[in-house]
Amino acid sequence: MLEAKLAEAGTLKKLLDAIKELVTDANFECNEEGLNLQAMDNSHVALVSVHLEAAGFKRYRCDRPMPLGVNLSSLTKVLKCAKDDDECTLKAADEADVLNLVYEAKNSDRIAEYDMKLMDIDSDTLGIPDTDYDAEVIMPSAEFARIVRDLSALGESVRIEVSKEGVRFASEGESANGSILLKKDGEISRVLTDKERKAAKARARGEEPEEDDEEENGDDEDKPKEKKIKKEKVKKEKDGDEDVEMDEEEKDEEEFKAESDEEEKSEGGSDDEEEGGKKRKKKANGSSKPAKKAKTTANGKGKGKGKGKKDEEDKPEFSFSMNSHVSLTFSLKYLVNFAKSTSLTNTVELRMSNEVPLLVDYDFGQGYVRYYLAPKIGDE
Structure with a gap:
């Protein structure tokens, strides 16, 4: 049996609004660690990975691993019946064909209950390998959304280049070209490997890293x-x-x-x-x-x-690190869709390596939404 209670239904609403145009039907894989969703878009160019941690729920219980096959458009319609600050409880019995949603208003005695039919969806969970990226960019999510929205009016593709000069977003259209450069003052740091990143996160949680080398590297990041x-x-x-x-x-x-x-x-x-x-x-x-x-x-x-000093205060928080020069071209249509996750968090992280899919990571505390986008090849 599954019973997961969110403090605010608005979190789930924002999450579905961000991914519903990329993914139509998908399985929410439920286990003791939380809810996971992984799916590709119809053209198999972009991969969406969603994780809601069990600790992020007000109450969470999952007796055994189980899939919940849902149509995201239908689930979005049901969630529109809830206010953003309503407590939302998801319930499903073992091998159930119905997902029960209960909305409890905080300021009144109103309790609304809805049942949504579940689907049998055959999907293979793809193993996403740990990748040591050559460049990493951390920037305000609103700034990223603005850049891709502005450049999408000029052309269909954007070239993202990370160099010692900074991070450049450039687009070439039939009638106009556009280029936006984000510069960083000071020394450019090195991108951490995946092991170093895990060690740093372990230290942030107050845990001891598995190896001494990882502990030292995590110390450097912290x-x-x-x-x-x-x-x-x-x-x-x-x-x-x-x-x-x-x-x-x-x-x-x-x-x-x-x-x-x-x-x-x-x-x-x-x-x-x-x-x-x-x-x-x-x-x-x-x-x-x-x-x-x-x-x-x-x-x-x-x-x-x-x-x-005023300019320093108004300047958006931005940083990047790199091990080597990276320049890749991506479809702006997908990046504009990814930017809909801006409502979840005010920071986005881009990780890049040559000839490797771009990772766009929105971490919002209760979990994360990660998008993987394959680069365009031979597009000048």
Whole structure:
């Protein structure tokens, strides 16, 4: 027997809206770990993989593995009868031919119950191999949706290129061409292997990685800033790394206090006192003060007096890492469909390797939606 209760029906509604145009009929494979769906589109160009974790449900029970064959269009119609904040319970008996859906309103005593016929769908679950990608891009999902939507008005294909210059999206149409470049300031990091990624995730959950090498690599991912800072300290002073680190922390504290003193003076004192105070503090703190201000601004605590700080706040979060140059061409029609998952999360991750399908990953906490799209070959 299956009984899965979601805190909000809106999550399932958004999930189905994102994939219903790519997949018509599919099996929800239910087991003790959660609900899984894997299906290809009719042209066998794109693969959709959905996972809802058991821990993401308010209540979850699955006595034995069982498939639920559903028509996604019909399930979407049934889910439209629920409000986004209704509690949604999915129930199915062993070898049942009906899926029972119960919607409970949070602010009233209203309980709605629907039964939907299940289907017998023959589908083979494809084994998705672990792949070590050459390039990885993390960007706001809304920005990705905007880029593919804008470029789809020009042409049918988009070339995604990851290089030291940045990440470029380019499309060529009959009447116009378009190109969008996303640049990253600073050093370009290395893409983690699949083993390193798993080790890092294990550490994030508070678990111990299986191998020592994985633990070290995971450590590097979890604390990239600390690694960079340590390198700079070694260059400045070869001996006494720990002493240098303590000095830097004390200096940060002094800068923070000095900065707050300046803000109090600027609010309560005269202009002359403010200028004199700033001069005295600049001499006491040295040249590392702007870096500290940038930190407080990024955390939302700084007031941001200059234009540069405002631009920094408004700048969308974007990062990429690469092991080698990657340039691939994809169909914009599919990418526009993938971008419908924007409502689930504000971040999307793109992973690429030459001659390997593109992975577009939307991780929304309760699970994930992953799209795999084969590149176009011979399309210039």
